[in-house]
Amino acid sequence: MSQDIRVKKGLNIKLKGQAVTAVATVSRSDFYAIKPTDFHGVTPKLAVKVGSEVVVGDVVFFSKDNEKIKFTSPVSGTVAEIKRGAKRKVLAVIIKSSSEDQFKDFGKSDPLQLEKEAVLEKILESGNFSSIKQRPYDIVADPSDLPKAIFVSSFDTAPLGPHYAFALKGKDKAFQAGINALTKLTDGDVNLAVDADEVSFFHDIENANILKVHGKHPAGNVGTHISAINPINQGDLVWTVSAQGVATIGELFLTGKYNPTKIVALAGSRVKNPQYFELRSGQNIKKLLEDHVEVEGSRIISGSVLTGTQIQLDDYLGFNDNLISVIPEGNKHRFFGWFPFVGSGSIHSASKTSFSWLTPNKEYDLDTSLNGEDRALVVTGEMEKYVALDVFPMQLLKACISNDIEKMENLGIYEVAPEDFALVDYTNTSKLEAQEIIRQGLDLMIKEVG
Structure with missing residues (x-):
């Protein structure tokens, strides 16, 4: 079964430095990091200490609020450091890698032949559940919930976005196995959004409702697809998974191993030869950047230029990121x-x-320049052109700023995630940090409503 979605709102931003479809090798890093900050709202409880030996798939920490949600090591080695911030908040667990990886065996199996409980248990034990998010709130899902549907996007329309059909080339069987596993976790549809203008293996995936999407960015965002075919009302739950996350789940069932290796795009005008690299979640990227990027005067972003996080030279690849963007710093x-x-x-x-x-x-x-200063938030009608959801973006932002929970509910806070407002950050004349405001609004809803 397939459906067509036509996105009429939005904006394509074409930047120099799009990654060419070629994969280069990069030497194994000495250090890898698992950062609780990659999983918004998770309070970590450590399962290791400095000096602990780990193999790929061993539990490093789990969620204090739900001990079933585990976060596992992407590499074999020794825990070298536990970085802490204010009030001893855990910022990162640093692992010094060994020369070779050993993998914890979770056992091969066909998810279609298993009961829901067995599929869910394997995903939880391996640490793969951390790649499953829920709407509302855009946080790691609760495994005890039953979502009304699951959404996966197989393409990225953000500036410099990676080409998933290329990044997952040769992993079509793993991707299919991942989709099969997801069908066990919901009584509704597993919806797979594909680029209607591109022919790829995603169009041939079975056991999924194929959504053929046309339009400008944010046509590739799962929030756009949810709003178009299965909007979220109060009390509803929808789960979302990235394309790379689906393939990693599928590989778990095919091989019995947790393997967070992925093809990552290094792109942007400050990259000497924009292309793809085979990296692991949490990998230290200092050597990669020194060899391939004009570091001086550059802004390094783990993720998209619209939604990513600024990182430093000696930093680590984010768990959910499939792109490293490097653009000029806006200091002129x-x-x-x-x-x-x-x-x-x-x-x-x-x-x-x-x-x-x-x-x-x-x-x-x-570059990163704001091209102006903060201005008053006035009614212009410009935000409505770039938010492809059935909400009133300016009114919702004002409700979030004023912490008016009742208005936030009435204006659609349950439907949105920060990334849905990324183009508002780029286009609004008030220089408003819309994504940050939405995130604060969602956190307030979690605290007050749950």
């Missing part, structure tokens, strides 16, 4: 930058104050 000012037509042709604008609308396929070398 344009002469007469306040004048609309200064720099026309070299800057991108969502409005018609520059001539970028005349060249929609042109690639731009954008």
